[in-house]
């Protein structure tokens with residue numbers, strides 16, 4: 183091997199990888215369904231599963247806005263409709279990734295304006311998927327729960343929030359979105375108990391990165407901060423909701439996908455956090471976006487009557503502090519994310535800056 187030039191080694195390695203993918207296809211090609219494939223995490227997951235040699239069917243009520251799907255098949259339909267779900271789930275399908283949900287950032291989930299839709303749509307999808315997976319003997323089902331299911335009373339101190347998996351009960355999520363997630367976790371666990379459904383459940387904590395909502399009212403803090411920093415002219419101010427002392431952690435999409443794949447390949451079937459432990463205040467987070475933009479911008483905190491006047495609804499109130507606790511994941515799956523928040527934000531800012539420039 184020492185005599186082969188570096189360039190040829192790379193060609194050989196690529197060839198070996200392609201042969202491996204073809205072999206996977208011919209011999210053990212796994213068939214999977216990704217629900218929510220037209221969304222942020224689902225879109226990235228489809229790419230990863232394709233790169234791993236899977237046959238992928240995507241399903242969503244809409245197409246992906248930012249890239250052409252790589253799924254082998256894409257079902258455009260409402261997963262609240264059992265007939266659509268029946269069409270999507272094949273007999274003996276190897277895996278289902280259930281990421282479809284009616285969701286968005288604080289402006290969507292915490293304003294109380296969308297509660298009825300959030301609860302019915304997502305619960306209906308999960309009931310259909312769980313039942314159909316049992317009927318069609320699906321190998322394994324991944325369910326994307328959320329850190330929003332954790333009780334509000336453990337997240338009142340911005341410097342010391344508690345989000346270990348065993349702190350979920352007594353339950354007291356601060357949004358209907360969180361209650362639906364908790365209900366659906368229990369739904370999948372009930373199907374595991376009574377029908378031996380092989381489930382994996384992740385409590386995702388603020389996932390961010392390119393190719394997610396950034397300007398449609400469903401965007402979350404990382405995308406919103408990047409958009410504001412990209413759009414605001416030098417010398418201007420960027421808006422931060424509330425006093426900005428509330429804390430959160432954010433996980434970059436590539437690490438989220440890595441964690442989902444590792445969880446799926448493990449034997450661990452209890453709910454487990456997937457998130458970053460790098461907690462930051464929202465003011466510091468906004469400053470990070472400003473620094474990355476290399477502009478001279480300042481922060482304007484907005485709430486109360488000023489917020490009401492601008493937006494026409496009360497400033498959304500989320501928990502004061504939230505951070506992932508990765509102990510259980512490390513112990514059982516043997517992995518933890520390691521990329522610093524700033525690196526992920528640099529990549530996200532670059533993508534959003536490009537979108538902003540394209541949109542003017």
Ligand code: NAD
Pocket residue numbers: 217218219220221222223224241242243244259260261262280281282283284285286303307326327328329385386387388389390394395402
């Ligand atoms: P997303 O909104 O980009 O993707 C969800 C997708 O579900 C959307 O494309 C949407 O069109 C689709 N969908 C909604 N209702 C549907 C229906 N009735 N039929 C078919 N498709 C439907 O969100 P995301 O960030 O990719 O999140 C994926 C999953 O992860 C969701 O279940 C979400 O609750 C969960 N989650 C995400 C985060 C995060 O930070 N992004 C955090 C916690 C949990």
